[in-house]
Amino acid sequence: MTRTIIGLSGNLDRPSKTRTLVQTVVATAASEFHATGTIYDLTDFGPSLGAARRVADLDAPARAALDVILSADALVVGSPVYKGSYTGLFKHLIDLIDPLALADKPVLLTATGGGDRHALVIEHQLRPLFGFFEARTLPTGIYAADRDFTGGQPTAPALLDRLGRAVGQLAPYFDRRTLPEVFLLGA
Ligand SMILES: Cc1cc2nc3c(=O)[nH]c(=O)nc-3n(C[C@H](O)[C@H](O)[C@H](O)COP(=O)(O)O)c2cc1C
Numbered sequence: 202m203t204r205t206i207i208g209l210s211g212n213l214d215r216p217s218k219t220r221t222l223v224q225t226v227v228a229t230a231a232s233e234f235h236a237t238g239t240i241y242d243l244t245d246f247g248p249s250l251g252a253a254r255r256v257a258d259l260d261a262p263a264r265a266a267l268d269v270i271l272s273a274d275a276l277v278v279g280s281p282v283y284k285g286s287y288t289g290l291f292k293h294l295i296d297l298i299d300p301l302a303l304a305d306k307p308v309l310l311t312a313t314g315g316g317d318r319h320a321l322v323i324e325h326q327l328r329p330l331f332g333f334f335e336a337r338t339l340p341t342g343i344y345a346a347d348r349d350f351t352g353g354q355p356t357a358p359a360l361l362d363r364l365g366r367a368v369g370q371l372a373p374y375f376d377r378r379t380l381p382e383v384f385l386l387g388a
Contacts, residue, residue, distance in 0.1 A: 212243065219242075250293065251293070280312055
């Protein structure tokens with residue numbers, strides 16, 4: 202069965218640097234691990250997201266998007282920095298998720314901000330959030346500032362190096378699953 206690497210970007214506007222960064226990471230990882238990649242951002246969840254108090258309140262397309270995210274083999278998550286943290290609507294979406302739904306899920310964390318002041322948003326905000334879910338956040342997070350983009354695309358060499366390193370950390374999850382079952386049983 203084809204494995205899936207799904208991107209979830211917490212941007213409110215399009216075009217979005219965060220969405221583009223998440224898309225680049227998903228495309229790189231999907232190509233490296235022969236997986237299918239899909240991206241969602243908050244616009245894809247439509248107007249029912251803001252009013253929803255539980256998953257059942259989401260409309261059908263939003264519920265379908267959430268189902269795809271929760272069933273992913275790996276997630277690439279990103280948010281623009283707003284006031285030193287992830288966006289409020291992104292957190293609202295995360296608040297709808299069952300506490301057990303992301304346990305053991307590999308999650309690659311990304312964020313974008315105007316400059317370097319909040320570069321630790323990944324370590325101080327996103328990693329604890331996914332720690333709550335007992336997800337397997339990858340050691341390397343990818344933070345990008347405005348100057349790391351050219352024409353809306355991530356272009357800074359140091360950023361792309363880091364991106365490659367972070368994607369490489371998905372290997373244990375994907376390599377292991379591609380081994381024959383008999384090998385996994387230790388025969
Ligand atoms: C309401 C708002 C608050 C922001 N707060 C911060 C901030 O605290 N720190 C920062 O570095 N950038 C901040 N920014 C800049 C954005 O994080 C940055 O431009 C980001 O890359 C935008 O991502 P997007 O293109 O995906 O929307 C803020 C932007 C907005 C609109």
